Amino acid sequence: MLNTFQQARHPMLPSATHDEASRQEFSKSLKQFVQQGLLPGLQPVFTHRATQAFERAHGHAPKDRRDIRKAMEPDPYFQHYAALNRISQEMMWNSVIDSVERQLPDLIDNARKFSAQSKAELRLDADFVPPRYVTALDIHCMPGGYASEVTADDVSVAALYDRGAYLYGMGFAGPLNDDMGRSVCNYVKRNLPGFKPRRILDMGCTVGHSTLPYKTLFPDAEVWGIDVGGPVIRYAHARAAALGVDVNFAQMNAEKTDFEDGHFDLIVSHILLHETSGKAMPRIVRECHRLLSPGGYVIHADLPPFDLMSPFTQFILDNETWYNNEPFWGAMRELDQIQLAVDAGFPRDSVKFATAPMAILESAAEGAAGYTGDSTSAVAEREFTAGEFAPGGGWEVLVARKAVLA
Ligand SMILES: C[S@@+](CC[C@H](N)C(=O)[O-])C[C@H]1O[C@@H](n2cnc3c(N)ncnc32)[C@H](O)[C@@H]1O
Secondary structure (H helix, E strand, O other): OEEOOOOOOOOOOOOOOHHHHHHHHHHHHHHHHHHHHHHHHHHHHHHHHHHHHHHHHHOOOOOOHHHHHHHHOOOHHHHHHHHHHHHHHHHHHHHHHHHHHHHHHHHHHHHHHHHHHOOOOEEOOOOOOOOHHHHOOOHHHOOOOOOOOOOOOOOHHHHHHHHHHHHHOOOOOOOOOOHHHHHHHHHHHHHOOOOOOOEEEEEOOOOOOOOHHHHHHOOOOEEEEEEOOHHHHHHHHHHHHHOOOOOEEEEOEOOEOOOOOOOEEEEEEEOOHHHOOOOHHHHHHHHHHHHEEEEEEEEEEEOOOHHHOOHHHHHHHHHHHHHOOOOOHHHHHHOOHHHHHHHOOOOHHHOEEEEEEOHHHHHHHOOOOOOOOOOOOOOOOOEEOOOOOOHHHEEEEEEEEOOOOO
């Protein structure tokens, strides 16, 4: 358990009026209630009610997560939970949209101003076409997705994501929403001693939450974040500059980037892969192999495979596929990711799953060292236990190393 903090303010983050802030707090509290108040009730409902009804109808006990879904769907407790979960998600995005729309001209001006001050590169491509799996639906019900642009130099979906991601995580990712990046950095420090990457790539970086910690860990490295969304790349570059960090950002598709063979010593991603597709994911893993220098590492932090968890936990997590516009969420967990990496050219004995302990939980154990929000808002606001992304308090990482002699 730890106390989490308010989101750290920075000049790109939309601020909220009193009413907007109270709606945002309400949506976050509602999420908290669904997760901590309703979710724990699902297991007893399944064990003591839904299983029996399923057995009467089918003549056998529920075997896997699909049977469990069939058993739970008719149950009013589950229906109430699933509906409220979905409503809280929609309320959360809606609660931020007013702040973003009210301040959009200022946010765009700020992005221009901070980007102009940056020493790092910003590459946008006016002819870029984002993949269909990003544009075909509003992923995790975020209106506009990551790539919508409705005005010149638009950053609206990025500002929406920055604030919304904090509310969605209920603070678990830390004041700068950077826990995944910090946790993988800690993993690198502990498990790859002496490794000093000269060039680092973060694929699917969105607004750069997880990208910036790599520049802090390796200040001499050239760090790049890429994403298919123009607004998020624009915002990421300005946000990094506003926070005083020189990181380069480019609008590129991780399936096929513009970088040369062997350009990077370390490639990372954080919850990118489950938002792609069955066709894109093998391409991205192959592109990582092409882009790595001999002996370079790739680390993808994402969802643990289903076979590492009980059918009931699989069912719970798969609710994201069913009710939160995450079409690849469940299917991705069924892929043999180790084999995918081997097929892309990584030596089998270099590929493994590991756990990167959540930096925020570790720093709580150490008295919250290093996790302070800005001076005005670093207010401990609630107790937190590791949630569904990081069951047991760690991020799941797929690690592979390119052969030294390819
Ligand atoms: C859940 S967000 C990632 C969050 C981010 N990595 C972080 O740690 O805060 C997924 C991101 O992947 C991007 N994306 C999806 N497919 C991509 C692709 N083929 N190439 C690059 N980015 C992609 C989306 O636009 C979105 O910004």
